[in-house]
Each structure stands twice: as C-alpha cells, then as structure tokens.
Amino acid sequence: MSDDLTRLSLNQETIKQWSLPELTEGCVKAGIGKVGLWRAPVQEYGVERTASLLKDAGISVTSLCRGGFFTALDPAERARALDDNRAAVDEAAALSTDTLVLVSGGLPSGSRDLHGARERIADALAELAPYAAERGVRLAIEPLHPMFASDRCVVSTLGQALDIAERFPADQVGVVVDTYHIWWDDQAPAQIARAGEGGRIHSFQLADWITPLPAGVLVGRGQLGDGSVDFRAWRRLVEAAGFDGPIEVEIFNEALWARDGAEVLAEVAARYLEHAC
Secondary structure, three states: OOOOOOOEEEEHHHHOOOOHHHHHHHHHHHOOOEEEEEHHHHHHHOHHHHHHHHHHHOOEEEEEEEEEOOOOOOHHHHHHHHHHHHHHHHHHHHOOOOEEEEEOEOOOOOOOOHHHHHHHHHHHHHHHHHHHHHOOOEEEEOOOOHHHOOOOEOOOOHHHHHHHHOOOOOOOEEEEEEHHHHOOOOOHHHHHHHHHHOOOEEEEEEOEEOOOOOOOHHHEEEOOOOOOOOHHHHHHHHHHOOOOOOEEEOOOEHHHHOOOHHHHHHHHHHHHHHHOO
C-alpha cells in the first residue's frame, strides 16, 4: 500500500466550515490534489466558477454528492426528482467528475413497502443512466446503514445495491463502498468481491463508527482511528477486488466543524496515513 497522500481525496463536508476558495487553498498547501464535492455549496458558489477554481489549482473532483431520492409514490414528485437528478448529472459533467453519488431515498410517508421502493429506484435509473452515460457520468448507488432505511435510503447493504446496479451496464451504474455504512456487515467482503468482478466499485469512502451516536445521527461519523472500523482491512478488500481509485474521507462531525480547518485537514491526512495506508 502507498504511504503517501496521492490517492487521498478530501470530501468537502469533512471541513464544512471552509468556503470553496479556502478548501482549494488548504488542499494545495497540504499537497492534496483531490476533493469530493456537494451540490449545495457548489451551487451557492457557482458550478462553472467552482470548476475553474479547482482546475486552476490543479485539483480534480472525485465525486459529486448527491443525486437520488427516487422512491416517491406521487408521479409529479417522481418527475421533479428525475429533473433534479438530470441537473446533478449536468453539474457533475461541468465539474469534470465521472461519479455522481446516489442516496436512493427512504420509504414514502405511510408506506411499509421496501421492495416497491427499491423497484422505483430501478425504474428511475432506467431513465437516468443513459442520460448520465451520454455526459460521461457514472451513477454510484450508496448503501446507507439500516438506521437510515425509513427516511433516507432503503438500500442498506452492498448486496441490495448490486442487485439494482447489475440491471444496468457497469460503466453506467455501480456502487459506493463507504466504511461507515457497511463495516458491520459480514456479507460485505463477498459483495465487494462481487462488485469488483463486475467493475462496479465507483467510489471508496472512509469514516469511522463511533458511539454513542449523537441526537442528529447524520453527524455521527468519526475521525479515522476514533472508532470501530479497520480501515486497512477494508482497503485490502477493495484493492483485491481491483479498485485503485481515489480514497475519499467523508466525515460529518460537528466537533470537527467547530475546529480550525487547517488543523482538521492536517489531522485527516495524518490519520489516513496511520490507519488506512
């Protein structure tokens, strides 16, 4: 394994307190040449402006988050979701990233039909995947921990994500391997191998699992090394499956957001070298 920062990508939300210019400047100073971006701050700064800023700094975009939320029952709401996802694809293409991360959506209000919700995801991808492919963008289904199944993502395991992705060409739809969401699943290693055989690992993300979870569980991701995840083991699995792409650190944590951004970035780099290399 490499013992440098060549493959490290800093997800924008890890240092949410930084503006895009601050993120760019900080990464240049730290020698980090890759970032993962989120749509809302990019839209606020301007998509084309963001693309120019990063290009001029020599920083590449490894992923854009997020598309998805395909599970609505109302036809008008589903149509709006598809329109928003087409816009997300266009934004990804403008940022010169080939990966749009999808958080697929939870159960509609009053519904208990997990199977039906997953089928609506596949139906949406049947419309969206060709559109994305024409623009050089791959769709990456991210399974989320089961605690998010009701409200954010009915796709909870890599196996479920692959069952949907494999209905489409591998260069159009793949999966995200995010340690935070799958570390607990003893079937995940076999599913990583399955994804690798099909060429469907489109993104690899790191965050630690720490307990107790905060009241807002979305911001409960831990700094690398602070929790239960064996990052070297997961890295070995994805590399054995053929993945040699960027390794993106994506942490949502209010304690990190309250600190000096440069200090957090230095810590992320040090923890990455210590725990993931």
